[in-house]
Amino acid sequence: MSVQSIGLIGMGVLVLMxxxxxPVAISMGLVGLCGYAAVAGWDRAVRVLGQVPFDVASGYDLxxxxxxxxxxxxxxxxxxxxKLYNAARAFFVGFRGAQALATLGxxxxxxxxxxxxxxxxxxxxxxxxxxxxxxxxxxxxSTGAVAAGGSLGILIPPSIPLVIYxxxxxxxxxxxxxxxxxxxxxxxxxxxxxxxxxxxxKPGWAPTDPGMSWRERFAALGSIWSIxxxxxxxxxxxxxxxxxxxxxxxIGAFGAWGLGAxxxxxxxxxxxxxxxxxxxxxxxxxxxxxxxxxxxxxxVQTQLPDLLVSWMRTIELGPVGLMLIxxxxxxxxxxxxxxxxxxxxxxxxxxxxxVQSGWDPIWFGVILVVVIELGLIHPxxxxxxxxxxxxxxxxxxxxxxxxxxxxxxxxxxLLGLLLAFPDIALWLPQTLFPPR
Amino acid sequence: xxxxxxxxxxxxxxxxLVMVLxxxxxxxxxxxxxxxIKGVFxxxxxxxxxxxxxxxxQTFLTQGNVTVDLIDRFLxxxxxxxxxxxxxxxxxVFLGLLFWHMFLPALDTYxxxxxxxxxxxxxxxxxxxxLLGTGLALLxxxxxxxxxxxxxxxxxxxx
Numbered sequence: 001m002s003v004q005s006i007g008l009i010g011m012g013v014l015v016l017m018x019x020x021x022x023p024v025a026i027s028m029g030l031v032g033l034c035g036y037a038a039v040a041g042w043d044r045a046v047r048v049l050g051q052v053p054f055d056v057a058s059g060y061d062l063x064x065x066x067x068x069x070x071x072x073x074x075x076x077x078x079x080x081x082x083k084l085y086n087a088a089r090a091f092f093v094g095f096r097g098a099q100a101l102a103t104l105g106x107x108x109x110x111x112x113x114x115x116x117x118x119x120x121x122x123x124x125x126x127x128x129x130x131x132x133x134x135x136x137x138x139x140x141x142s143t144g145a146v147a148a149g150g151s152l153g154i155l156i157p158p159s160i161p162l163v164i165y166x167x168x169x170x171x172x173x174x175x176x177x178x179x180x181x182x183x184x185x186x187x188x189x190x191x192x193x194x195x196x197x198x199x200x201x202k203p204g205w206a207p208t209d210p211g212m213s214w215r216e217r218f219a220a221l222g223s224i225w226s227i228x229x230x231x232x233x234x235x236x237x238x239x240x241x242x243x244x245x246x247x248x249x250x251i252g253a254f255g256a257w258g259l260g261a262x263x264x265x266x267x268x269x270x271x272x273x274x275x276x277x278x279x280x281x282x283x284x285x286x287x288x289x290x291x292x293x294x295x296x297x298x299x300v301q302t303q304l305p306d307l308l309v310s311w312m313r314t315i316e317l318g319p320v321g322l323m324l325i326x327x328x329x330x331x332x333x334x335x336x337x338x339x340x341x342x343x344x345x346x347x348x349x350x351x352x353x354x355v356q357s358g359w360d361p362i363w364f365g366v367i368l369v370v371v372i373e374l375g376l377i378h379p380x381x382x383x384x385x386x387x388x389x390x391x392x393x394x395x396x397x398x399x400x401x402x403x404x405x406x407x408x409x410x411x412x413x414l415l416g417l418l419l420a421f422p423d424i425a426l427w428l429p430q431t432l433f434p435p436r
Numbered sequence: 437x438x439x440x441x442x443x444x445x446x447x448x449x450x451x452x453l454v455m456v457l458x459x460x461x462x463x464x465x466x467x468x469x470x471x472x473i474k475g476v477f478x479x480x481x482x483x484x485x486x487x488x489x490x491x492x493x494q495t496f497l498t499q500g501n502v503t504v505d506l507i508d509r510f511l512x513x514x515x516x517x518x519x520x521x522x523x524x525x526x527x528x529v530f531l532g533l534l535f536w537h538m539f540l541p542a543l544d545t546y547x548x549x550x551x552x553x554x555x556x557x558x559x560x561x562x563x564x565x566x567l568l569g570t571g572l573a574l575l576x577x578x579x580x581x582x583x584x585x586x587x588x589x590x591x592x593x594x595x
Contacts, residue, residue: 050540051541054485243463279448
């Protein structure tokens with residue numbers, strides 16, 4: 001049997017195992033081990049198996065993962081989201097739907113200190129949805145706005161999926177974090193446009209804003225200086241080249257703790273809970289990364305990426321056509337798979353093809369995160385939707401689905417913009433880190 | 437078992453705390469006093485091993501691994517239980533192989549007396565938490581399977 005056939009069988013078995021409820025990590029690990037053994041022999045396969053976990057877990061560069069997760073966990077518990085929500089509201093006073101717009105603005109700002117969509121959606125649900133319900137917003141608009149806004153957490157740096165992509169694609173975390181920034185802001189603006197469009201169509205879904213005095217507006221804006229400093233120092237320092245990503249992550253986590261403790265938002269108990277939750281998330285992520293590395297040893301041996309490249313050459317698909325197919329594939333996969341599994345399984349296979357056809361791997365990282373965002377908010381899986389539903393159980397899931405539909409347009413628009421103007425993602429990293 | 441895994445996870449959290457503090461102090465010292473701490477690189481990579489491997493037994497005991505449960509709506513409770521059992525067995529096989537095949541590279545580092553360059557720490561010492569964590573994770577999965585079999589058996593025994 002040819003190595004390519006073994007590769008294809010391996011892929012098939014992997015997908016089957018994942019759908020039959022075998023944990024994603026274990027599926028990748030077992031298929032990677034057995035596939036590698038089939039190609040290169042059992043002795044070499046078990047040598048890789050025994051060594052990879054230690055190598056991955058003792059990699060200095062990977063220490064950014066737990067520290068950025070910790071930064072987000074601490075920020076979530078420190079009461080920052082309420083301040084950001086009030087400050088964002090100060091911008092939209094007097095608009096119809098001001099609270100929904102403020103929710104999106106606050107989510108974007110929270111995304112600047114938190115790299116997880118689920119955490120952003122969870123904390124904003126607690127702050128924004130009760131307020132909007134009190135003012136008489138339709139549940140569809142309020143839950144839709146939080147679900148969509150939550151997804152901004154992974155595009156605006158720091159971003160855990162971008163870190164994972166950086167590891168597997170061997171790209172610079174700093175450049176990827178720079179690449180996510182402008183698309184994140186564009187997506188925020190597009191989501192806000194969707195709110196405006198929805199309210200033109202259904203004005204009854206949101207009341208006019210009760211207003212805020214100038215004094216309150218200035219007070220609200222003044223209360224977020226500390227969060228701006230935290231982002232400025234951690235991510236700004238990374239952009240400016242003062243810190244490595246690992247240092248930026250440590251400073252960010254330490255700063256988030258310091259601000260929470262000084263602002264009396266973080267008790268000792270909550271701090272500890274942030275740490276233990278971080279350990280849980282980190283272990284889950286590392287299990288997947290370790291097994292994905294074992295799996296990628298197998299993928300390289302199967303020459304599947306080369307097969308894909310030569311196949312694409314024969315059907316003479318241009319780079320845009322190829323990217324459209326890949327995006328369509330990810331959107332469909334996103335209906336079933338979680339984002340990390342999707343990145344780790346597919347990137348080793350697709351990346352050589354993508355680079356060959358002239359696309360920048362940094363740009364592709366941003367595209368991947370946007371399709372993961374889509375997966376987080378579109379039915380049937382849509383984890384953000386479940387996070388929200390868990391906190392407002394009296395809103396039926398169907399209603400949240402209805403609310404999210406208009407917001408689904410925005411990521412697709414962003415994908416189109418990124419395809420037409422790759423510089424939306426590439427300008428900032430190229431300006432900050434010019435090639436020497 | 438759950439008390440032991442919780443304790444280890446707490447140790448992992450402490451390792452993370454030390455990591456954050458060490459890097460922060462190092463950055464401040466390097467930038468303000470131009471005197472970075474020697475060995476931070478080694479320290480961080482060692483602590484990361486503790487964070488990951490002391491935490492995984494708890495992850496496996498609480499079944500915190502990412503699983504796609506789309507087929508649940510098409511299977512009955514019994515069907516889900518069967519697939520969970522199969523997934524559990526495959527996890528045991530994988531962790532068992534992992535545990536077993538880690539001993540050789542660990543022994544190598546002991547025999548060749550490999551050390552971290554800056555801290556002069558013997559690398560076999562870092563393998564100890566790796567083996568401990570993997571072994572306990574394996575045990576945790578077995579405990580989970582046994583627990584599920586027992587509750588299933590109990591349910592089946594009722595009229």
